[in-house]
Amino acid sequence: MRLAAVGGGVIGGGWIARFVLNGHDVAVFDPHPEAQRIVGEVLANASRAWVKLFNAPLPEPGTITWAASIAEAVEGADYIQESVPERLDLKHAILREIEAVAPEDAVVASSTSGFKPSELREGAAHPDRIIVAHPFNPVYLLPVVEVVGGGAAAGRARDLLEKLGMKPVLIAREIDAHIGDRLLEAVWREALWLVNDGIATTEDIDDIIRFGFGLRWAQMGLFETYRIAGGEAGMRHFLAQFGPALKWPWTKLMDVPDLDDRLIDTIAAQSDAQSGAHGIRDLERIRDDNLVGIFHALKANDWGAGRTVAQMENRFYARAIPEATGYPLALHQARVSGEWTDYNGHMTEFRYLQVFGDATDAFLIHIGLDADYREGGSSAYTVETHIRHLAETRAGDVLRVETRLLGHDAKRFRLHHSVKTAEGTEVATAEHMLLHVDTNQGRAAPMPPEMIARLDAVAAQERGPHPDHAGAGIRAVGG
Structure with a gap:
């Protein structure tokens, strides 16, 4: 397929890296003056991570063609990934430019984390081909992508994304912020209150997640984790035991503190103290190394996201071996x-x-x-x-x-x-x-x-004598 990317920031750069490392050429448009440098640095980190992640021979990387306009990038493309900032008016303008040139059967996928397909399709000439394909950062490593919008375009996107080593989840009904971000938003709201009320620092909260339930969530989801918590009696016992707590006033989930200057300053200062010793690229590499280690552990157990690594390795082997x-x-x-x-x-x-x-x-x-x-x-x-x-x-x-x-x-x-x-x-x-x-x-x-x-x-190809050491043991030494 001919691939195009509009936007090369954090998410767009991750998409581009996943496309390229899978051996696909991609046409890219991003007007940012530093776009080529930024995408190049993301691709370098992604390449480094993939060498660690996969044992199979990796495909020859694809090439990036930098286009001077949206029209130049998307002309003749089969799949277009839009990753511009989260402003609906901007996305509408970008989608109009894409639709003016892209083939009628091209899939136009938005990386939006919040807008629904129906909102993106307003005024579109071919609305059914516009879908949401919302990934999580880093896109070149994390497999899951929320595919919203249904129809033939969603099916074609799913097929492509699976070949890219991703785990597309087709969401049957559209909803603001899809699924993943709604779950994250609940945790985020609670975390803001915990900092606002002086109960925990940003580092306290991150430590509880990364040393605790975050490790569980990395290999098993919410419901399956709670099913185990119910013991031999399973989920029904868990709900009977812990369900009443949902009515207790433990959470401020439906309320959020004002993000005033005081709270913003507090969070920023704590975050600087927690992570400021490392640059962004250093933090990315630390994150990637940790994720690679988790992936390898999961692959060894044939579990969860580790299966995507094994499947990709088999695909890489199958591509390389016939040659x-x-x-x-x-x-x-x-x-x-x-x-x-x-x-x-x-x-x-x-x-x-x-x-x-x-x-x-x-x-x-x-x-x-x-x-x-x-x-x-x-x-x-x-x-x-x-x-x-x-x-x-x-x-x-x-x-x-x-x-x-x-x-x-x-x-x-x-x-x-x-x-x-x-x-x-x-x-x-x-x-x-x-x-x-x-x-x-x-x-x-x-x-x-x-x-x-x-x-x-x-x-039948094995002709001539075997190596002279074949079948021999370790040479004896001493008496």
Whole structure:
């Protein structure tokens, strides 16, 4: 699809980064004199985060074309993301300019956090194609996006957003501020009162969230969390026990303090004391690193937002692996990051195993043992590994893995990986024995004929002697 973005601020820049990092070219219009610098910095942080987030080979990034006008940006576009400031008159003016040039079947999605599609569509020539696609910051990492407006345009937007690794939630009926911001607004109102009344500082409130229920919410929603709080009796017991408290005067939810100079000064000063030691880009990187860590933990448990990472990795592998030609198979590569090095400045031992494990995963996908196959109740388990360390690797080195199939039978296959630098120096090898298993029964099981056929096809390329170290153990030393 041809993508366009109107607005390159915090949200618009995040959208642009997600488009580009997925390999899409995007035409951008933003009249701000510093727009290119701002978007460039956001894209740099997003690229840094994605390298940490995904183990699969990332797509070649798309390109950004800076347009001199809205018309130039949206001409011929299939999907247009509008992310201009929250003023309805401004959005109407921008949408009129978009509609004057964009194809009639183009999806026009607004990032608005508060306006309803019916308000955005006032006076539109083709109102049904104007929808809300409201994300959360940082757009290039957080998957959820609220899609409001219904119809064919919402369906097309959902399909695209899913391919971008997002979790679109289609909201059946429009409402001011959609869903996410209404929930956040409730917490925000209470927080303002707690600061206003001198009960807590901004840091107190943030600590309670980030060290407490915020961690729960990162992997499980409100209702599911409360269901667990009800114990074995479930949600009904929870509602019976805690429901009456909703009538108690605990909250000032329907009231809000005046944001007078005193309260604004208090909040600003406390926030400066809390976070002022870090610049905005530093805070973004700290936030991104924390989110990447949470994503990896969730992915390891196949839970919540972690599933979006796994799905994207499978998609990246599927895109990269069919391009592999020749033999040994070149299915995986990695770059040594600074976090992978030890006190000697070399890549540490367990990172070699990670590279070999990722290369094995790529081979499994190559022969059809992918996520869909595993959901059918079968997988492959590594039962033996032998790694040799031959040369040093340092931060920044690009490593290519060459994979050979040394043998297989009905239940097992034996892989050999060779890790080489971009210059061709072999730095490590690994030999793995994998066993095909029935995961429901927890025991070894024969592979289906179609997988044996794929292994046969790979084995037919394995000519000549095996590496002389293949099958050997660690050399004996001493007496």
